[in-house]
Amino acid sequence: MVEIRNVKAYYKIGADLFVKAVDGVSVSFETGKITGIAGESGCGKSTLLKVCIGWIKPPLSVLAGEVIYKFDGERVNILDLDEDSLQRYRWNLFAVVPQAAMNSLNPVRKLKKIFEETMRKFGIKKLTKEDEKTVEKVISDVGLPKEVLNMYPPQLSGGMKQRIIMALAIIAKPKVIFCDEPTTGLDLVTQKGILLFLREIKEKYGITIVLISHDMGVHAQITDNLAIMYAGKLIEYASTKEIFRNPLHPYTKALINSLPTIGEKEQKEKLPGAPPPLLNPPSGCRFHPRCMQSADICRKEVPELKEVKPGHYVACHRVGEV
């Protein structure tokens, strides 16, 4: 399990200016489950991922909080580690599929070389016959023929490159994989393939997956639990089915109700306004300027994330009242 406790991660952009990208978020990612993080652009979901993997480079700084990985009796706080010990955990404790990762493959290296370079990171000098077998196995896991190893990245389509990235991520059998918008920019049919593949490796290897996406449809299809973020805050967390069946936060409701579905004819509601700037977020509940149900308390006090039902957490003053 990965536990995030009260993380505050700000981008420093001036002497006293901070972009509060992640502001007091606590959430845990259950072992062997796919946890989705949903939210609009600029809500802090990618920053949260950076904190989770200890990728903290200026101007980003973590002001408070801890990220604890608990696996096989081991307990590590990622934020306490220095670069060297962090390196030990990369790839085999956690792997990352960053946004637009398919464009990061070196175009003048054969894929075989790319795999070799990656495996060198965890102490393999030269690929033995056995290592080659491992590479071939992950390649076939993602549904590609082993001939692609002798090809260069530009010879592959976007979907194939994304699958290579997935293969690289699972090669050291990590316990957790973080995927940041893994299917954005891919075709529908390819997207379905990639998502089903994620579900398959979860079931096959029991890998914990954290999936960041702005697409609620993607979350509905494959995630087990869902965390909704808004303007740097976690506002709702529950099982995916529960969130879609019974959304409690007004923002989550608006997000779900605005999704067009084929076969449904009624006019969808639109949410007025735009997400607030994180440099100077609104006081109290950050959603209150756009919220239809906001009251006085919403303007003054920041709502806490409370468990309103077993396993269903919401940060809203007015929940249950309206």
Place this chain on the structure above:
Amino acid sequence: MSSKLLKVRNLTKVFRSGIYIGVSFKAVDDVSFSLDKGRVLIVVGESGCGKSTLAKMILGFLKPTSGEILYKGKNIVKLRGNEEKTFRKEVQPVFQDPFETFNPFHRITYYFLTTCFKFGLSKSKDESKKIIDDVLKKVGMSYDEIDGKYPHEFSGGQLQRLSIARALLATPTLLIADEPVTMVDASARIGILSLFMELNRKYDMSIIYITHDLATGYYLASQVGGDMIVMYRGDVVEMGCAEEVMLNPLHPYTTMLLNSIPEPNPEKRWEGRPEFPSIELKEYRFSGCKFSKRCPHAFSKCYEEKPELFEMMNGRFVRCWWVKSNLKINEEVVSR
């Protein structure tokens, strides 16, 4: 014939690469359709199906290899002088990425003022401001809101609204929107789509809405009606009334696309193992049906001969041998 606003006939665009022994492929292959005034046309397809190339040709940015585009009965390639100016004014684009539409070094008002100036819409700056304020009202903003601001001060949804407002400044009759909501946040998407609906209803504006997102395409069609074209590798594979195409797809490719939409309902999840399509340049030059390699219903004829766009029922066209041989509805209608 003259009642048609836009008529596209046998439009083909061939792209070549290489100098001597070049590879050429048809990005858009023999596409024909027509659009009446005040109608909405939805073009769907995956990346590389030629939908953006089609848009660029209609906008006059790309010259077709063969075929013609008739706007109000006139071939747009041959327009000169004032006629060309009117065409440029009446056919306006809305692009995919609102962050790239605007130059970050210019104030937003710069775009509006230059558009006013270019099309000779006003004589003085004050007059321009009034006109600009009027179009901004249509998209739910005002001149004071944007005065002196730079693009980075707006969100994606707002920028897309501004981009639409700029297009509206020229009082277009036809709006060509290439993936207008793809880069916009989910909560702002419905707002943009509602705006298109309003423009269509209130001002009788024709819209060509190009997208890979079938759900937003369906939503637009279900509210204002309209036709749909499904493209695959440069071919039109299915064409007809948008709602019917979505609810009752005939071509196996349309069915496959519809089944791949991540439906926002966790009770209805996909089943089965991951399957990946093999996307290859070869498909563009395939002599048979371009979809045959991926088609679950393909039989020998599909690999050998390219199907035509058959009319299956009134106004419904499908490019498929399998549908043709299995669905013999309204045979007389076809022969008539």
